[in-house]
Amino acid sequence: MSTHPTRDTAAAPDGAGSTLIANISSLVTNDHETVAAAEHGPLGVVRNAAVVVEGDRVAWVGTESEAPATDSRVDAGGRAMLPGFVDSHSHLLFGGDRTEEFAARMSGRPYTAGGIRTTVEATRAADDAELAANLARHVREALRQGTTTLETKSGYGLTVEDEVRALRIAADQVDETTYLGAHVVPPEYASDPDGYVDLVTGPMLDACARHARWVDVFCERGAFDGDQARAVLAAGVARGLVPRVHAGQLGPGPGVRLAVEFDAASADHCTHLSDEDVDALAGSRTVATLLPGCEFSTRSPYPDARRLLDAKVTVALSTDCNPGSSYTSSMPFCVAVAVREMGMTPDEAVWAATAGGAAALRRIDIGRVTPGARADLVLLDAPSHVHLAYRPGVPLVAAVWQRGERVL
Numbered sequence: 169m170s171t172h173p174t175r176d177t178a179a180a181p182d183g184a185g186s187t188l189i190a191n192i193s194s195l196v197t198n199d200h201e202t203v204a205a206a207e208h209g210p211l212g213v214v215r216n217a218a219v220v221v222e223g224d225r226v227a228w229v230g231t232e233s234e235a236p237a238t239d240s241r242v243d244a245g246g247r248a249m250l251p252g253f254v255d256s257h258s259h260l261l262f263g264g265d266r267t268e269e270f271a272a273r274m275s276g277r278p279y280t281a282g283g284i285r286t287t288v289e290a291t292r293a294a295d296d297a298e299l300a301a302n303l304a305r306h307v308r309e310a311l312r313q314g315t316t317t318l319e320t321k322s323g324y325g326l327t328v329e330d331e332v333r334a335l336r337i338a339a340d341q342v343d344e345t346t347y348l349g350a351h352v353v354p355p356e357y358a359s360d361p362d363g364y365v366d367l368v369t370g371p372m373l374d375a376c377a378r379h380a381r382w383v384d385v386f387c388e389r390g391a392f393d394g395d396q397a398r399a400v401l402a403a404g405v406a407r408g409l410v411p412r413v414h415a416g417q418l419g420p421g422p423g424v425r426l427a428v429e430f431d432a433a434s435a436d437h438c439t440h441l442s443d444e445d446v447d448a449l450a451g452s453r454t455v456a457t458l459l460p461g462c463e464f465s466t467r468s469p470y471p472d473a474r475r476l477l478d479a480k481v482t483v484a485l486s487t488d489c490n491p492g493s494s495y496t497s498s499m500p501f502c503v504a505v506a507v508r509e510m511g512m513t514p515d516e517a518v519w520a521a522t523a524g525g526a527a528a529l530r531r532i533d534i535g536r537v538t539p540g541a542r543a544d545l546v547l548l549d550a551p552s553h554v555h556l557a558y559r560p561g562v563p564l565v566a567a568v569w570q571r572g573e574r575v576l
Contacts, residue, residue, distance in 0.1 A: 252316025
């Protein structure tokens, strides 16, 4: 196995003409139906595989022995390849950090939603350049670990001006932006939470809607109750935004059922679920997005992925990267924790971190390696995707292609 993937010919640079990536020991396609050489099963694995990239798209997938002629060739060195990770839940627009809070929590102080207000103060004080640079650093960090699609949210400004600038800055750097004015009630509205909901569903939404695809609400004790969350979601839908919901992180509540009622793309966290919640998810197209970095960082119980999977709920994995409760941008880490702590098999966790994330964003062009999909590819310094869980904490990402361009 060579140290790096090598180019056999230099007829065309990555992203120009057609490029064959060959000598792939094991290719995860997430599509056993349209890829003829793929093994049956959700990962649609192709052995001794090759991929042809043309422009920003996958043009062909199959066994190397059947590969067509191309303008250039890259030798994958007998490594495993999978789709780029799809991180469908993050909070990357913020100022400051919460190191002291984390240290205190590791010394025994419990986590509550109130710590968000610390980041709100720092974010309001930061200028645009500082916020943009901080976001760019985290986007690069995630890319180095194989994440080729990111969703990120506003929610640390909580004024009309600060929420708009967060979404405007985010839209320049990430694929998917979410309006989360309903993160927590800011201090200036502590005595009038319903007044803040009026702001979130009125002037703030009016200013933010054109910068976002999604609307989200933290439906949780210490944040927004069911009636307030319903108002936020209904207002967002009326403005053409698609719902997502923070649900069931700190305790049971109405969040999951609200998500299903509004046909939300995802209900995120899902740590505390009733049987009715699971049944509602199973009968819907709402994805249960699990965020194990949060439980790891707050010493909270992990969500029961096995319970959801056995009920035929679609499950995604995401980092929840944020400065308070889950300051990790590593999807490989989340895969390993999901396998170790949440009852997922390595195959299920890899699917959830790729195709599951795509489903949570209602995208069919990412999270898979099949003709017509966006050419987002991750080459591992390992013979199998199972090594993501088998070798936790090891930097296994050897190369990354994003939109057909080799960026790592």
